Every structure is written in C-alpha cells, then in structure tokens.
Amino acid sequence: MRKLYPYGRQEIDSSDIDAVVDALRSDYLTQGPRISEFEANISKIVDSKYCAAFNSATSALHVACLALNLNNNSTVWTSPLSFVASANCALYCGSSIDFVDIDPRTGNMCITKLKEKLRRAEADDNLPDVLVVVHYAGTSCDMEIIHKLATQYHIKIIEDASHAIGGSYHGRKVGSCSYSDITIFSFHPVKIVTTCEGGCATTNNKALYKQMKLYGSHGITKDEAEFLDECEGPWYYEQQLLGFNLRMNDVQAALGISQLKKLKKYTSRRNEIAKLYAAKFNGAQSITPLSVMPGIYSSYHLYVIRLPFQAEEERIKLMSLLKQEGILTQVHYRPIYLNPFYRYIGFNQGYCPQSEAFAKSCLSIPMFPTLSNQDADYISDTVLKYADLVLSRA
Numbered sequence: 423m424r425k426l427y428p429y430g431r432q433e434i435d436s437s438d439i440d441a442v443v444d445a446l447r448s449d450y451l452t453q454g455p456r457i458s459e460f461e462a463n464i465s466k467i468v469d470s471k472y473c474a475a476f477n478s479a480t481s482a483l484h485v486a487c488l489a490l491n492l493n494n495n496s497t498v499w500t501s502p503l504s505f506v507a508s509a510n511c512a513l514y515c516g517s518s519i520d521f522v523d524i525d526p527r528t529g530n531m532c533i534t535k536l537k538e539k540l541r542r543a544e545a546d547d548n549l550p551d552v553l554v555v556v557h558y559a560g561t562s563c564d565m566e567i568i569h570k571l572a573t574q575y576h577i578k579i580i581e582d583a584s585h586a587i588g589g590s591y592h593g594r595k596v597g598s599c600s601y602s603d604i605t606i607f608s609f610h611p612v613k614i615v616t617t618c619e620g621g622c623a624t625t626n627n628k629a630l631y632k633q634m635k636l637y638g639s640h641g642i643t644k645d646e647a648e649f650l651d652e653c654e655g656p657w658y659y660e661q662q663l664l665g666f667n668l669r670m671n672d673v674q675a676a677l678g679i680s681q682l683k684k685l686k687k688y689t690s691r692r693n694e695i696a697k698l699y700a701a702k703f704n705g706a707q708s709i710t711p712l713s714v715m716p717g718i719y720s721s722y723h724l725y726v727i728r729l730p731f732q733a734e735e736e737r738i739k740l741m742s743l744l745k746q747e748g749i750l751t752q753v754h755y756r757p758i759y760l761n762p763f764y765r766y767i768g769f770n771q772g773y774c775p776q777s778e779a780f781a782k783s784c785l786s787i788p789m790f791p792t793l794s795n796q797d798a799d800y801i802s803d804t805v806l807k808y809a810d811l812v813l814s815r816a
C-alpha cells in the first residue's frame with residue numbers, strides 16, 4: 423500500500439500514552455488537579471494571566487461570547503474564511519452575525535474592508551459589539567491595527583486562534599491577549615496540539631475568566647467568596663446563572679500537559695516544512711503560497727496554496743490526481759455564509775467576493791510535524807508537477 427498523507431494529523435508518542443494511563447489510574451477522572459495544571463501551563467506558554475479549559479474551542483467561543491454579555495441586541499463580526507464555529511458562537515447568544523471580507527494574501531480579515539465597514543456602521547448606528555478575528559492557517563492577524571480600531575469604536579475582541587497556538591505577533595505570543603479581551607485555542611487532533619477534543623480561553627481579565635468558568639460549569643460556584651446567599655455549610659454550592667456543562671476532563675488534560683511539552687518542537691518543524699515547500703514553489707506559475715508578514719511567527723496549522731484556475735473542475739481534477747499519489751488535500755474554507763443554514767438566515771452569494779474567490783482557488787496540502795524532509799520533497803514535487811499539468815491543460 424502506498425503511504426497516505428492527510429492534510430494534517432496528530433502525533434501521539436509513548437509519553438502521551440503514559441500520561442493518559444496515569445490519569446486513568448489516578449483518583450480524579452474529571453475536575454481534578456490536571457485541569458488547573460494544564461491551564462497554568464498554557465498561561466505560562468502564551469503569557470496570559472488566566473486560562474480556562476473547555477471540552478472544545480466551540481465551547482470556549484460560546485462562553486467567551488456569554489462572558490462579554492452578548493445577547494439579542496448584540497452584533498458580532500467575523501471572517502467568512504473560517505470554520506463555522508467562529509460565527510455560530512454569536513448565534514448561540516441570540517446575537518446577529520456579519521462578515522468582513524479577507525485579504526487574499528494571508529486569508530485574514532482585510533483591514534481596509536474592516537475600516538470601511540466600521541465607518542459605514544458608525545454612520546448607520548449599528549456598530550458591532552464584538553469582533554471575532556481568526557488567525558487563518560496559524561498566522562496572526564494585524565492585531566495592533568485591529569486593537570486600535572476596536573478601542574476607537576468601543577468593540578471587544580475575541581481572537582479565534584484555533585489554528586495559532588505557538589505563534590507570535592511582533593514579539594507577543596498569540597494568546598497573551600496583548601491586543602484582545604479573550605483568545606481561543608482548539609485541541610482537536612488536526613490542530614497543533616491535541617486533547618482529542620478540547621479547547622481553552624485565555625484572558626488577562628479576572629472577571630471575564632470567572633464568568634467563562636461559571637458559564638462552562640452549570641453556572642455553579644463552590645467559592646465561598648463568591649456566594650450570593652449565605653453559606654449553609656461545607657457541602658454548600660449555588661447556581662448563579664444559566665450555564666452549561668462544557669468542562670474538559672482530567673484524562674484530556676493529562677494528554678494536553680504532555681502534548682504542550684512538544685509545542686515548540688512541533689511549531690518549529692512546521693516552519694521547517696513550510697520553508698522547504700516555499701523554496702519548491704518559488705517562481706511557480708501554478709502555485710502561490712500565502713504570505714506571512716514581517717514580525718509574525720506562524721504556527722502553520724495549515725499549508726495553503728492558491729491555484730490560478732478559474733474553474734472548480736480543475737481543482738477537483740488536481741485533488742483526484744494527488745489522491746492517486748497518496749496526497750490528500752482539503753479546502754479551507756467555503757465561506758461560512760454560503761452554507762445552507764447561513765443562506766437560510768439571509769446571506770447570499772457575492773457578499774464577500776475576496777473570500778469566495780479564495781475559497782475557489784485554495785488548497786491545503788499535507789502539513790504536520792512528523793513529515794520527513796523526504797516526505798516534504800515528494801509532496802511538493804508531486805503537487806507542483808500536477809498543478810503545472812492541470813494549468814497547462816486549462
């Protein structure tokens with residue numbers, strides 16, 4: 423059988439397995455000491471004051487929106503070039519969602535479009551309450567400018583950094599919340615480090631941290647200092663708001679603690695592979711890699727290329743040729759608002775033309791830290807060969 427290369431995959435080694443087995447043999451399977459250890463380790467790595475772990479990044483986005491008091495009267499803006507969770511979190515809170523088109527060089531939210539849209543929204547008195555910015559493929563958005571605009575217009579910022587743990591922006595770690603209120607990470611197996619399913623929210627704001635924890639655990643607190651009613655005894659706890667059970671468990675946290683030890687190794691290997699790919703694709707007619715602006719260290723969750731094809735059939739042809747060679751590719755992403763559900767709630771084709779054009783011409787090729795240099799050579803040579811072939815016939 424030919425070797426198969428998915429577009430991304432996890433690495434689980436014996437130290438990860440030992441950590442999970444230890445957790446399974448311990449006194450706590452959930453709500454034990456490994457959760458707070460995992461949270462403290464993330465805070466230390468990304469330079470945030472607080473970190474709250476949850477059972478997914480989707481859950482973390484949901485509680486982040488709740489903690490920022492989003493409700494039926496609120497509006498959220500995000501990037502259409504993302505996973506649906508970046509937008510769904512607003513709708514969970516009854517808020518309205520809208521989209522800001524992308525910069526096709528990076529796949530991140532376009533600053534010019536954002537500025538224009540803010541100016542119009544101010545004039546129409548419908549500015550957003552929260553901006554969910556997405557660090558596409560692991561490369562940070564231009565946070566300094568986004569933060570300046572958000573301050574000017576009194577908008578809160580959530581960074582959806584599901585792709586970007588281990589990355590940095592002008593010397594600040596993604597997750598440090600230097601330019602945002604809350605940052606979200608995902609630990610789904612295809613992301614940089616995994617807890618099988620899992621996510622977290624980092625912040626420097628204690629009140630936001632506490633609210634997110636509360637919303638993620640039934641709205642229940644056992645902290646006497648927080649009680650609204652009189653404490654009736656050592657057994658006492660109280661529910662203060664309508665929360666959910668969105669907790670991570672200790673077995674997942676054990677895996678996360680072990681995986682985090684390899685975060686640096688993973689991101690530097692991803693960067694090495696990206697360099698090998700970029701060297702191969704340099705000057706190619708048929709392939710344009712994404713840009714990473716100066717001062718940004720990408721964690722390269724994805725390696726995305728742009729193809730010059732005008733028709734979808736050519737990309738489908740390329741994907742099937744590559745599949746025959748063992749190279750599995752994927753499209754990240756169809757613009758969120760073109761999904762049937764979002765069309766049903768009122769969005770139409772043509773709304774964000776750059777995102778739509780990007781979605782038609784992008785392809786994520788295999789990128790994960792256990793690829794050898796030989797694998798990377800094989801993948802880039804094969805992708806280039808077939809992209810040239812398809813282009814020459816187009």
Ligand SMILES: *Cc1c(COP(=O)(O)O)cnc(C)c1O
Nearest residue numbers: 478479480505507584608610621
């Ligand atoms: C993966 C992903 C999510 C959701 O992460 P889960 O942990 O699977 O809930 C959210 N946003 C983006 C941009 C993602 O890539």
